Amino acid sequence: MIDTPCVIFAGGKSSRMGSDKSLIPFGGFDTMTEYQIDKLQKIFSTIYISCKDKVKFKSLKNYDSLNFIEEDGEIYAPTIGFISVFETLKCDRFFAISVDTPFIDYEIIKKNFDNDSSGLDAVIAVVDGMIQPMCGLYHKSMYKKFNEMLKDKNYKLGYGLKNSNTNFVDFKCMKKFLNINYPSDYKKALELI
Numbered sequence: 001m002i003d004t005p006c007v008i009f010a011g012g013k014s015s016r017m018g019s020d021k022s023l024i025p026f027g028g029f030d031t032m033t034e035y036q037i038d039k040l041q042k043i044f045s046t047i048y049i050s051c052k053d054k055v056k057f058k059s060l061k062n063y064d065s066l067n068f069i070e071e072d073g074e075i076y077a078p079t080i081g082f083i084s085v086f087e088t089l090k091c092d093r094f095f096a097i098s099v100d101t102p103f104i105d106y107e108i109i110k111k112n113f114d115n116d117s118s119g120l121d122a123v124i125a126v127v128d129g130m131i132q133p134m135c136g137l138y139h140k141s142m143y144k145k146f147n148e149m150l151k152d153k154n155y156k157l158g159y160g161l162k163n164s165n166t167n168f169v170d171f172k173c174m175k176k177f178l179n180i181n182y183p184s185d186y187k188k189a190l191e192l193i
Contacts, residue, residue, distance in 0.1 A: 069089075079157060122165075125168075
C-alpha cells in the first residue's frame with residue numbers, strides 16, 4: 001500500500017460528454033467514481049475525491065465513508081482543485097488522477113513514484129509527447145505556483161508543470177491513458193474493459 005494520498009479529480013463540467021462522467025456506469029459499477037475507488041483503494045491507503053459539490057455523489061453506496069475535498073469558487077479548472085487539496089490535506093505530496101481515466105493501473109502509478117526525488121515539484125506521465133497532467137505526483141511546492149497562476153487567471157496545468165521542476169516520465173501504452181471526454185470515448189472504453 002502506498003501511504004501518499006491519492007486524489008481523484010471529479011469536479012469538471014463534463015460538457016463534451018453531455019452528462020456527468022463521474023456518475024456514468026463503468027466496469028460493473030454504478031458509476032465511474034466507484035470503479036476508480038475500487039481499483040485505487042487496492043493501491044493507496046487513503047483516497048479523496050476532489051469535486052465542486054459532494055451532494056452529487058449521494059447515490060454512491062458508501063457515500064458516508066468517502067473522503068471529499070470540495071473546490072472553492074465558480075471557476076471550473078483543475079488548478080482550483082489542486083489549491084483546495086493542498087489547503088485541506090497539508091501534505092508533502094499527493095497523487096492526482098482524473099475520474100475519467102479508468103485504465104491507469106498500478107504499473108503506471110508505481111513508475112511515477114519510482115521517478116520521484118527530493119527537489120522536484122512534480123512527476124508527470126507523458127505519452128507520445130503529450131503531457132498527462134492528471135496522472136502524477138504533485139509536491140507542496142506547487143501550491144505557491146498554482147496560487148500565482150490563479151492570480152494571473154492562468155488555469156492551465158501544463159503551463160505550471162512546464163515552468164516548474166517537473167520530471168516528465170515517458171510511457172508507451174496510449175490506450176491505458178484513454179480519457180473519456182466524448183460519448184465515442186466512452187463507447188471505446190466499454191469495449192476495452
